[in-house]
Amino acid sequence: MERQELVKRIDQAVEGLTDELVQFACTIFGIPTQNPPGNNYRECTQAIGDMMREIGMDVEYVEVPQERLAELAPQGEGLPRISVIGYLGDKTRRPNIHFTGHYDVVPEGTGWSTDPYGCEIKDGNIYARGSADQKSGIVSELFAAYALQKAGLKLNGTFIASATPDEESGGQAGVGYLVEQGYFTQESTDYCVITECLDVDKVCIGHRGTLWFEVHITGKQSHGSMPSEGVNALEFAQRLMNTIDADIRPLIAEPTPLPVQPPACRRTTLTPTILQAGEKVNTVPGTCRIGYDWRLIPELSVEWAKEQIVAACEKVKASMPGSDYSIHYFGQDNPTLVSKDTDLVEAFLASGRTYLGREMEFSVSPGMDDQKYVVQKGKLEKCIVYGPGRLTLAHKADEFVSIEEMKTSAKIMALSAVELLGLAE
Numbered sequence: 001m002e003r004q005e006l007v008k009r010i011d012q013a014v015e016g017l018t019d020e021l022v023q024f025a026c027t028i029f030g031i032p033t034q035n036p037p038g039n040n041y042r043e044c045t046q047a048i049g050d051m052m053r054e055i056g057m058d059v060e061y062v063e064v065p066q067e068r069l070a071e072l073a074p075q076g077e078g079l080p081r082i083s084v085i086g087y088l089g090d091k092t093r094r095p096n097i098h099f100t101g102h103y104d105v106v107p108e109g110t111g112w113s114t115d116p117y118g119c120e121i122k123d124g125n126i127y128a129r130g131s132a133d134q135k136s137g138i139v140s141e142l143f144a145a146y147a148l149q150k151a152g153l154k155l156n157g158t159f160i161a162s163a164t165p166d167e168e169s170g171g172q173a174g175v176g177y178l179v180e181q182g183y184f185t186q187e188s189t190d191y192c193v194i195t196e197c198l199d200v201d202k203v204c205i206g207h208r209g210t211l212w213f214e215v216h217i218t219g220k221q222s223h224g225s226m227p228s229e230g231v232n233a234l235e236f237a238q239r240l241m242n243t244i245d246a247d248i249r250p251l252i253a254e255p256t257p258l259p260v261q262p263p264a265c266r267r268t269t270l271t272p273t274i275l276q277a278g279e280k281v282n283t284v285p286g287t288c289r290i291g292y293d294w295r296l297i298p299e300l301s302v303e304w305a306k307e308q309i310v311a312a313c314e315k316v317k318a319s320m321p322g323s324d325y326s327i328h329y330f331g332q333d334n335p336t337l338v339s340k341d342t343d344l345v346e347a348f349l350a351s352g353r354t355y356l357g358r359e360m361e362f363s364v365s366p367g368m369d370d371q372k373y374v375v376q377k378g379k380l381e382k383c384i385v386y387g388p389g390r391l392t393l394a395h396k397a398d399e400f401v402s403i404e405e406m407k408t409s410a411k412i413m414a415l416s417a418v419e420l421l422g423l424a425e
Helices: 003-016 018-029 041-055 066-072 131-150 175-180 233-252 302-319 343-356 371-377 403-421
Strands: 058-063 082-088 096-102 120-122 125-127 158-164 191-194 202-207 209-218 269-277 287-296 324-333 361-365 383-385 400-402
Touching (some): 003 018, 003 131, 003 343, 003 403, 041 082, 041 131, 041 158, 096 131, 096 403, 131 400, 131 403, 191 343, 191 371, 233 302, 287 302, 343 383, 400 403
Parallel strands (some): 096 158, 096 191, 191 383, 202 361
Antiparallel strands (some): 082 158, 120 125, 202 383, 209 287, 209 324
């Protein structure tokens, strides 16, 4: 089939599915899947699985065993963790391409001018928590498959689409668990696309690293009128913040040349996020807790960052006899970066050029995402991040996604799948 005809058939198929796309989007956007703790996961995966069946996909549910929930979803209150996978074509046939997105969302927060789950449509946009980040990616991947069916295009391989939980809390019970079970590995998968909200006109080739940590400080409580009788844990925190500013920040001032988006995040960011101490204004606090969110450009590693934090803490401890500390690490993920020079990247660049009418850009995500599991643990190099939804809208009040961008992403995904897998004779 001539490429021009192929492009036209995919375009017409997606456009003809507009009403169904919007209806499905509003169905899953309207299900409050806040994480933590992980509300309504079963209801959401059921709705996604029902759409997969309507498309003609074979559907598989993968649930984390009850005995592993405390390990993989410690903030999940024992609620189920479920992934749903749809296969268009024989699941054992190769090559395959696996599109995957997460259906969990952050809590809605405050400041909304609409119902966070009301799916108000205004000026071609759907307003809802999780609309951009990133249920829209799930919509586009499913409707890419749907469009291929409607256009009568049978692939010479398998189109796989999945929706997973818990990306917002690290992904251990979602893509992390699926990698462990043999999905998303170089043995089982040829191409992988994480459908996160990294913008419809960008191909994302990696993400910054993450080190979330808290320092728990121990001093000695005393009366506020006699501070020399105590060891002020809050003062330890103050000195630690000053030491971090003096000793560590100069080491991370240089920006990366890589296209991290937004550009302000091309530098390593080391952000204090928690400071808790004291119970009474006239009592020297004996304990304090300080927390940081450290995002690492791809040139740095988690191990290097941990060495710097320990050195800073030791320096402060030496200056305050009678004090002590312990460091508690939460997120520990090295940066991820894949090559631009793969057939997967080339296919998406070409498809984007076709449906956008301009060249796509490269990006690197400022935050971590499920690509880390696929690339670092699954050892699958051909894994990019691409999807609708604007990154700058993630986690904000009045989050929205453009209907047109969901459709455009679906077209780009469908055409790329054909380019990579080919059409059956």
